[in-house]
Each structure stands twice: as C-alpha cells, then as structure tokens.
Amino acid sequence: xxLRAAVITFPGSNCDRDMAAALEQVAGTPPLRVWHGDxxxxxxxxxxxxxxxxxxGDYLRSGAMAAxxxxxxxxxxxxxxxxxxxxxxxxxxxxxxxxxxxGALMRNAGIRFVCREVALTVANNQTLFTAGYAAGQAIRxxxxxxxxxxxxxxDTLDRLEGEGRVAFRYAEPVNGSARNIAGVLNAxxxxxxxxxxxxxxxxxxxxxIDGRALFEAAVAALVRA
Amino acid sequence: MKVRVHVSLKPGxxxxxxxxxxxxxxxxxxxxVADVRAGRLxxxxxxxxxxxxxxxxxxxxxxxxxxxxxxxIERVPA
Numbered sequence: 001x002x003l004r005a006a007v008i009t010f011p012g013s014n015c016d017r018d019m020a021a022a023l024e025q026v027a028g029t030p031p032l033r034v035w036h037g038d039x040x041x042x043x044x045x046x047x048x049x050x051x052x053x054x055x056x057g058d059y060l061r062s063g064a065m066a067a068x069x070x071x072x073x074x075x076x077x078x079x080x081x082x083x084x085x086x087x088x089x090x091x092x093x094x095x096x097x098x099x100x101x102x103g104a105l106m107r108n109a110g111i112r113f114v115c116r117e118v119a120l121t122v123a124n125n126q127t128l129f130t131a132g133y134a135a136g137q138a139i140r141x142x143x144x145x146x147x148x149x150x151x152x153x154x155d156t157l158d159r160l161e162g163e164g165r166v167a168f169r170y171a172e173p174v175n176g177s178a179r180n181i182a183g184v185l186n187a188x189x190x191x192x193x194x195x196x197x198x199x200x201x202x203x204x205x206x207x208x209i210d211g212r213a214l215f216e217a218a219v220a221a222l223v224r225a
Numbered sequence: 226m227k228v229r230v231h232v233s234l235k236p237g238x239x240x241x242x243x244x245x246x247x248x249x250x251x252x253x254x255x256x257x258v259a260d261v262r263a264g265r266l267x268x269x270x271x272x273x274x275x276x277x278x279x280x281x282x283x284x285x286x287x288x289x290x291x292x293x294x295x296x297x298i299e300r301v302p303a
Contacts, residue, residue: 060287060288061290064290103292104293106293107241111241149239151238
C-alpha cells in the first residue's frame with residue numbers, strides 16, 4: 001500500500017516542488033498536487049503538506065490570505081477528521097492563521113531574513129512526525145524565513161509545553177521565538193507546523209539528511225495504518 | 226461611507242519593526258521619543274447599510290490577527 005499524500009500550492013509557494021520530491025523519495029510514490037483555488041481535496045488522503053514560500057506575496061500577514069483560500073476550508077475539515085497535516089515555514093504561518101495551530105509567527109526579532117542551517121532539538125519524539133528521532137536528539141535543518149518569531153501568550157505556551165505539543169526547539173538563537181519553539185502540534189498530535197525545512201535535508205546532496213526521519217516516520221505510520 | 230480600521234499590536238507583544246523605526250528616528254537626531262509601535266490602517270469604502278457587527282466581524286476574521294493584534298473601528302463622517 002502506498003501513501004496517498006497531497007501538496008497544496010498557493011500563488012507564491014516556492015517549496016512545493018521540494019516538498020513533493022521529499023515525499024516521493026521517502027514514500028516511493030509522488031504526492032498529488034492541489035491548487036489553492038480547488039474547493040475540494042482529492043478523496044482518501046493520508047497526508048497533507050503545506051509548503052514554504054510567500055503565498056500571496058505575504059500580503060496582510062504571512063499566511064493570512066492563503067488561510068482564507070478555498071482549499072483551506074477543505075484542509076481544516078480534513079484535519080478535523082484526523083488527516084495528518086504538515087506545514088513548513090509559510091505552511092506553518094498558514095496553519096496558525098487558519099486556526100489549526102495556536103499562536104502567531106511574527107517578524108524575526110533581529111529584523112533580518114534568516115537563511116541558514118540551524119541546530120534543533122527534538123522536544124517530543126512520541127508523535128507521528130517525530131518518532132524517527134530520539135528524545136532530545138540534536139539535529140540540523142535549514143531555515144529560511146523573515147517571520148518565524150513564534151508568539152503565544154504565556155498560558156498557551158505553558159499548555160503547549162505541558163501537553164508535549166512542542167515538537168522541535170531551536171538549540172541556538174534564531175529568530176526570537178518564545179521559549180525557542182521551532183515547531184508545534186495541535187491537541188491530537190496530527191497537525192505539525194514548523195519553521196525549519198525538513199524537505200531541504202533529505203539527501204546527502206542537500207548537505208544533511210536530518211529531515212528525512214520526519215518523512216520516514218510519517219510514511220511508516222500512515223502506510224501501516 | 227468611509228470606515229477606518231486601526232490595527233495595532235497588543236500591549237506586551239514585542240515589536241521589532243517599531244524598535245528599528247525608533248532607532249532610525251534616534252539616528253536622524255530626533256530626541257524625546259520614548260517608544261514606537263508600528264501598526265496598520267485600513268480604509269474601507271462601505272455602504273451605509275453595513276452594520277457595526279459586520280465591520281467587527283471583518284476586522285476579527287481577517288484584518289487583525291487577534292492572537293497578537295487589537296483593532297479599533299472608526300466611521301468617518303462624510
């Protein structure tokens with residue numbers, strides 16, 4: 001049985017092809033490609049990925065316009081049914097704007113766009129997405145963003161930490177994120193948003209393969225299911 | 226009629242852009258500025274029939290992100 005995944009492309013997405021390539025490499029079959037204006041998703045999806053980029057030119061706020069596009073209604077409905085959703089970078093911003101994840105991603109504290117490989121730690125390895133890592137494992141994955149400064153009120157941050165919903169933390173200063181949060185999960189652990197780009201670290205030619213375990217864990221869990 | 230929606234960061238939310246603008250003002254030699262917060266202003270041209278409740282919904286659903294921002298709606302007399 002093969003993974004039936006979809007990668008959503010918004011106008012201004014620019015990591016959709018990388019995301020599709022990573023999924024195809026790991027799953028063995030190419031994901032379906034879905035355009036933002038589609039009102040419905042393909043049926044029987046096992047996995048949905050929202051890629052990085054600058055959807056709608058970051059108009060209004062990063063991810064704000066994409067979060068209100070027709071296809072996102074379908075993504076929200078699918079997530080409510082338990083279909084796993086991974087949002088990377090702009091995809092993470094879209095997930096917060098759509099209300100699928102708490103908090104918001106603000107302008108980097110240092111004002112500058114940050115584009116480099118960063119050190120992360122795996123804060124929770126008991127999830128669909130992180131089961132391929134050891135607890136507390138140190139990994140290196142690239143980031144490339146201007147608005148990655150994670151913000152949520154202290155009560156929300158406490159709740160996220162208490163419920164194991166912080167998936168990844170920065171192990172070095174990157175963008176001013178509250179409590180160094182690099183990736184968060186929804187309450188059921190089926191929606192993950194993260195600023196680092198695991199799809200840019202899946203083969204040796206990328207300079208590192210620390211992102212590969214994320215896709216491998218998800219594919220293994222979903223194909224077995 | 227014209228409606229202005231003022232969107233500003235909530236108190237306590239760090240504003241890197243405001244801080245950079247503040248530093249730039251100091252760099253230009255302006256003194257006495259204690260703080261700068263950057264916000265946004267939307268000017269909407271709407272029918273008279275558009276209710277306050279509808280404007281409120283527009284601001285809360287799209288114009289402002291209530292996780293980090295507050296908004297204030299101002300109907301501008303013609």
